[in-house]
Amino acid sequence: MMDATQMPRLLHGTPGTPHTLDQHEAVYHSTFRTSSLLDELSRSGLTGRGGAAFPTAKKALLIREQRGHRKYVVVNAMEGEPASHKDRTLLSTNPHLVLDGAEILASIVGAQRVAITVARDNPLVVNHVKRALHERERRSKRGPELELHTPPWRYVAGEESALVHWLDDNESLPQYRPRRPHVLRIGRDPVLLDNAETCANVGLIGRYGAQWFRGLGDEATPGTQLVSLTGAVAQPTVVEVVLGTPLRQILAAAGADPSPQALLLGGYGGAWLSGEYLDTPYDNASLKPLGAAVGAGVIVVLPRQGCGVVETHRVVRWMANESARQCGPCAFGLPALAEDLAHLAHATRDASPALGRLIDRAGVIEGRGACHHPDGVVRFVRSALNVFRDDLAHHVAGNACTGATSPTHYATVPTIERAEELIWE
Amino acid sequence: MGVVRRRSGGFVLKVNPILCDGYGHCHELAPELVTMDEWGYPIIKAEVTPLSDLATLESARYAVRGCPRQALRVERVSDDAGPIRR
Ligand SMILES: Cc1cc2nc3c(=O)[nH]c(=O)nc-3n(C[C@H](O)[C@H](O)[C@H](O)COP(=O)(O)O)c2cc1C
Ligand code: SF4
Numbered sequence A: 001m002m003d004a005t006q007m008p009r010l011l012h013g014t015p016g017t018p019h020t021l022d023q024h025e026a027v028y029h030s031t032f033r034t035s036s037l038l039d040e041l042s043r044s045g046l047t048g049r050g051g052a053a054f055p056t057a058k059k060a061l062l063i064r065e066q067r068g069h070r071k072y073v074v075v076n077a078m079e080g081e082p083a084s085h086k087d088r089t090l091l092s093t094n095p096h097l098v099l100d101g102a103e104i105l106a107s108i109v110g111a112q113r114v115a116i117t118v119a120r121d122n123p124l125v126v127n128h129v130k131r132a133l134h135e136r137e138r139r140s141k142r143g144p145e146l147e148l149h150t151p152p153w154r155y156v157a158g159e160e161s162a163l164v165h166w167l168d169d170n171e172s173l174p175q176y177r178p179r180r181p182h183v184l185r186i187g188r189d190p191v192l193l194d195n196a197e198t199c200a201n202v203g204l205i206g207r208y209g210a211q212w213f214r215g216l217g218d219e220a221t222p223g224t225q226l227v228s229l230t231g232a233v234a235q236p237t238v239v240e241v242v243l244g245t246p247l248r249q250i251l252a253a254a255g256a257d258p259s260p261q262a263l264l265l266g267g268y269g270g271a272w273l274s275g276e277y278l279d280t281p282y283d284n285a286s287l288k289p290l291g292a293a294v295g296a297g298v299i300v301v302l303p304r305q306g307c308g309v310v311e312t313h314r315v316v317r318w319m320a321n322e323s324a325r326q327c328g329p330c331a332f333g334l335p336a337l338a339e340d341l342a343h344l345a346h347a348t349r350d351a352s353p354a355l356g357r358l359i360d361r362a363g364v365i366e367g368r369g370a371c372h373h374p375d376g377v378v379r380f381v382r383s384a385l386n387v388f389r390d391d392l393a394h395h396v397a398g399n400a401c402t403g404a405t406s407p408t409h410y411a412t413v414p415t416i417e418r419a420e421e422l423i424w425e
Numbered sequence B: 001m002g003v004v005r006r007r008s009g010g011f012v013l014k015v016n017p018i019l020c021d022g023y024g025h026c027h028e029l030a031p032e033l034v035t036m037d038e039w040g041y042p043i044i045k046a047e048v049t050p051l052s053d054l055a056t057l058e059s060a061r062y063a064v065r066g067c068p069r070q071a072l073r074v075e076r077v078s079d080d081a082g083p084i085r086r
């Protein structure tokens, strides 16, 4: 039995050498609660770790209530965020904890099949999961059938409707969902979809219960979070932190620049936070008033010598290229935002009108895509307008800082592929 | 009691942005509900229009019928709560 205040909870072991099933059962004991699992989940207060922080039990209840004798659980380990590596780290450390959680969720909603989805661009992680599945197969088999699926890696491929669409029809394209809550379906079968880290937490709650889970974190935001730190850090790392830990402490744990200019929080659809707020507890209740969120656990550290305008441009240009190009406001609007940001980043003569256009266009695009991809970009851009407003004023005046022309960058941005070369299936 | 039905509640026009191809007719057919963005895609009034506004409801229906991609839909909204499920 693991103590309720013991850390780490999820990242127990060494990344890259995953626990075997035997090792796993030696660390986390092997008996599960069999009754009132949904109740425990509900009382645990667990929220989704994939970005939206939606209550996990609420979503499970919605799928449990659906009719249909065939249901699916989908484990989302697509990890579309370029600055995130927490899901692959988790699966390379404790794959069985994620699988335990998926099985528990399956028993809660009455699903017979579980799909674990890992981007095929991560062959090492795919192998770890394969091996874990083989190990489980060799044990006497009860419970749902577990299958591995490997869609191509794209930013929006991890969006829930895109992922379910890929499982259904081999295309990572988001779907239009006019009414909420929306029940995702493969064919006609209802789907419960949760992030890999969320599932790992369910694996703990299914063993030790809600009260145990609440042994770390506070009332409103219990539990831990896997945080991916990149940028001005000693080296990119994933640390498991108790929700509510001050940002300053998290940076120290990762050997990050102790007095950064700003932090990019959540992911590339998240928000910048000024470096003056390092004493803020890392949880959604505390970050929300500052316009930020824990999101997918991404923290990019921007040091003082970096340029926030340039970083924002780099990220938005890449995000624009990752649009699935199904919706006009996203397909045309995001490149337009990127173009405005290019003028600002390079402090061109057009920078001043570009700033006005950027603000107007952000307002026009918001809420008009089939998925939240454009909304995330708009949120990110607006946070930059706020956090880097002095720098923007300098860029508009034609005086870009030295950071703007430096070849060193901090936010990880993959090379931009030509639109016709992007793989969606 | 309750034999006479009043047209209470309202409606909003909704577009499926995946189906919508832009440069369309909806702005012409329902200018009071639809403006166009700089790329030719419709920006639809988000506020609820009362069902008693028959002229606007009529334009909304024209737009729905006139959309070549069948991307538009009139969604009823009840007085008190969210959209009525049908
Ligand atoms: C554009 C976009 C990309 C997303 N990519 C991912 C992803 O790569 N991995 C993930 O777990 N969730 C991703 N999400 C969130 C999922 O849609 C979904 O909310 C989440 O996986 C649900 O799991 P949770 O409730 O356990 O967080 C993305 C959302 C959006 C709008
Ligand atoms: S909003 Fe963008 S990413 Fe989402 S479905 Fe539409 S085009 Fe694709």
Ligand code: SF4
Pocket (backbone or CB within 6 Å): B015, B019, B020, B021, B022, B023, B024, B025, B026, B027, B040, B041, B042, B066, B067, B068, B069, B070, B071, B072
């Ligand atoms: S008429 Fe239909 S396809 Fe054309 S712009 Fe309007 S909604 Fe889009």
